[in-house]
Each structure stands twice: as structure tokens, then as C-alpha cells.
Amino acid sequence: MSRPAHRVTIFGAGYIGLVAGACFAELGHHVTIRDIQPERVRILNSGEVPIYEPGLGDMLARNKERLSYTLDGDEAVRDADVAYICVDTPPTASGDADLSRVWAVIDTLGTAGHLKAVVVKSTVPVGTGERIRRALDEAGLGHVGYASNPEFTAEGRAITDFMRPDRIVIGATDTETADLVAALHDGIDGPVDVMDIASAEMVKMAANALLATKISFTNEIAALCEATGADITHVTRAIGQDHRLGPHFMNAGLGYGGSCFPKDSRALRALASNTGYPFQLLTAVIEVNELQPRRAVQRLKTQLGTLKGRTVTLLGMTFKPGTDDMREAPSTIIAARLLAEGAHVRCWDPMARPGPGAPWDTAERHPGISEALDHADAAVVVTEWPELRDTDWSAHVTRMQTPVIFDGRNVLDLTTMQALGYTYLSVGRASGPEHTA
Ligand code: UGA
DSSP states (O other), X not given: OOOOOOEEEEEOOSHHHHHXXXXXXXXXXXXXXXXXXXXHHHHHHTTOOSSOOTTHHHXXXXXXXXXXXXXXHHHHHTTOSEEEEOOOOOBOXXXXXXXXXXXXXXXXXXXXXXXXXXXXXXXXXXXXXXXXXXXHHHTXXXXXXXXXXXXXXXXXSHHHHHHSOSOXXXXXXSHHHHHHXXXXXXXXXSOEEEEOHHHHHHHHHHHHHHXXXXXXXXXXXXXXXXXXXXXXXXXXXHHHTSTTTOSTTOOOSSOOOSSSHHHHHHHHHHHHHHTTOOOHHHHHHHHHHHHHHHHHHHHHHHHHSOOTTOEEEXXXXXXXXXXXXXXXXXXHHHHHHHHHTTOEEEEEOSSOOOOSSTTTTXXXXXXXXXXXXXXXXXXXXXXXXHHHHHSOHHHHHHHSSSOEEEETTOOSOHHHHHHTXXXXXXXXXXXXXXXXX
């Protein structure tokens, strides 16, 4: 049975907008993607993809008849039924979300002749939808519906998450708009949960904050494991078997990074503070996370005696594997701290695209793991790329000046690494200098 196709305009050709656009086209809709960066639009029009996301290139290519890309906002919305706002909402100096790009999109909607709904997918503070509703009314777009449809996809598996979601959350004040947004998702296997706009906005912020809390909680238990001789991998495995807690987001490590958790947790804390409510638990979650990369450098310093003049290799730079994204990557803090301590920093990563400036201008990047480890005094596993599990660690042990590995993601086998002759440190396992006696 064929589904009715809609004309959807996506504002923002970033990770969220491109994935949503590709998936809506896959579902049979006609999609126009508008971005303000000429280079991005040029790349898309030439059939390339400006970001790395598994499966995205193939999906865009497969649906190219139903996809177009433009810089022109007026042209983008002229024939649209639905305008999806997927622009970024970076933090301002106060920690609030910068909504200027969202407002810029609202300003372009005046030329839309057939628009039935404006939908926000960007992560925005609770209360934004109400403000947008008022702005639409004032712009003479009172007949256009408004909905919040937060995004729960994770980078590296965004296509799968979009097409097989745990839930599709729709916040709307009228059933017509909610039904239209639900209809856009027809063909997707996942429950639709309709609620008011403020609640939908809160679901997104609270879900990310709870996931971040789970990670910071695990990292604190890991620190206690280091101090007491327990092993975090055993502890979380058994905790995760409790169906009320579940096994996910309990990997101890160097802390969470990326474009979402750090920004969204700070934005929720700022939102709470602005209402006069101090969100103390979230403040602790953020502090624990900020400590993780610094603790790793400190533990390495204790192990090596000094970091001055030592060569330290960072294995992995992106905030997680399967992406080229360097936003808020713990590797950046670790590299900057190592440089500040006088170390030479080398790095390896199969995908990372660090921007210009410190610390990556100073760090020496190598295309292969072996060269990156040559004569190094220590290496830190920062990102759990599969290549690091598969590489021949028995060959690297003699390549390094001193075979010290800090496994910041607990991906290597403790016993094997120690048997190979490494001084092997990890997070929350009794393998640090504290427990080698
Ligand atoms: C996250 C959420 O998982 C998505 O549901 C959400 O839609 C998205 O943010 C967003 O708000 O747009 P993402 O930032 O792509 O997705 O990455 P995650 O896979 O969630 O990882 C975030 C960070 O947490 C990474 O640095 C990862 O290494 C770290 N992490 C994750 C841990 O340190 N331990 C864990 O157990 C899990």
C-alpha cells in the first residue's frame, strides 16, 4: 500500500538534518535540504556527503530523485508542507542554548505558500516551542501548526536509530499537526508518543541528562574500584543484569564527549538555574565528567614519574568510534594537558577531522598505529576503534620505548596485555600502580 508523500524542507544539513532528510526520502517523501554554508550545499549537490555517518551516503544516493539541496531559504519552503528545523543550538557564554539559527529559520518562513506545520528537531530549552508558536502567530502564520519532534539518534548508528526508534516523541497542541508529523514517519517500526510541547522538549533534555548521569555514576564507581581493588567491568556486568537498570551506558572511561551530552547537560543545568532551582545532581555529573580526562593524565604522570620530554601517543581522537566528529572529544583535553606538562604528543585516528588550532596543530599525527607507537613512552587508548582491538599488540611491545598503555576505554584484555609485558593501566580495574604490588 503506497503512503501519501509529503514535501518536507529540512533546515540544517548537519548530522541530524541530513539523516532525517535521507530517511524521510527513503520513506517516500520529497525532501529539500537547506543549509547556509555554500561549501556544504556544493558538496551535497556534487553527490558527496560532507560528514561521515555509516549508510548515509548510500541512502542519499538511492533516493536522489526525491532529494534536493539549496542555499536559498525562500526557494526551500516555497512548496513545502512541513518545515523541519534541524539547525545547531550551540551554547552561549551563559550556558543557555543559542537559538539565533532557529529564529533565522522562522524568519524565512514568510514565503511558504502551502506550509501546514513547523517542526523543531533541534535540541532546544523547554519553553522554546511556546515562543516559536507566538512568533509564528505574529508573522501571520497562525494557520500553520507547530510540533516538537526531538531526536534520539546517536552518531555512528543514526540511520538505524531513525528507522527503528525506541519511540517517536511528538509534542503538539492540536491533533491535526500531531497526526501530520506521525504520518511522515509511516513505515517506521516504532511507537509514537504524543504529548504537549513542553513535555516533548523536556523528554529530550532529561533523557540525555539521565544517560550522562549513568556514565558519570559508573565513572565514580570505577574510581572507587581503583581505590579498593574491585573491577568495574565485573561490577557493571552484574549490575546491568538487573532489568530495572539495564546494561547500557555503563562503560567506565574518559568521560562522555560529542555534540550532545556535554552541551545538553550544561543547558539543562542553566535552565534549572534560570528558574531558581539548583540542579545539584546534574552539576556533580558534569564535574565528574570534566575530571575524567584530567585524572587519566595525572595517573599517567604518576606512572612515568614526569611527563616532561616524554612521548605519549593518543590512540583515537574522535569522541567515539564510527564518526569523524571531534566535538568535545576527551582527546582534546588530554592532548592539551599533556602538552602543558611538556610531553610530546602523537596521535592516530582513522577518521578524525580536528579543526585548526591548539592542541592538534602541535600534536604529530600518524596514519598507522605502529608508527604512532614507535619509541613512545606511553600510549592512551582514547577512542575504542575496532582497529585497536585487532592490532598486533605483541609486536608493539618492543616498538615502544617503555610499554605503558593507559586503556581509557577498557577495551583490551588486562591479563593478555600484562602477559605481553605491558604496564597496563585502565579505568576502574585493579591494574594501576596502586595495585601492582
Ligand atoms: C547521544 C545520545 O545517545 C542520543 O540518544 C541523542 O539523540 C544524541 O546524543 C543527541 O542528543 O543528539 P551521541 O552524542 O551521538 O548520542 O553519542 P553516544 O553514543 O550517546 O555517546 C556519547 C558519549 O558518551 C561518547 O563520548 C561515549 O564515549 C560516551 N559513553 C557512552 C561513555 O563514556 N560510556 C558509555 O557507557 C556510553
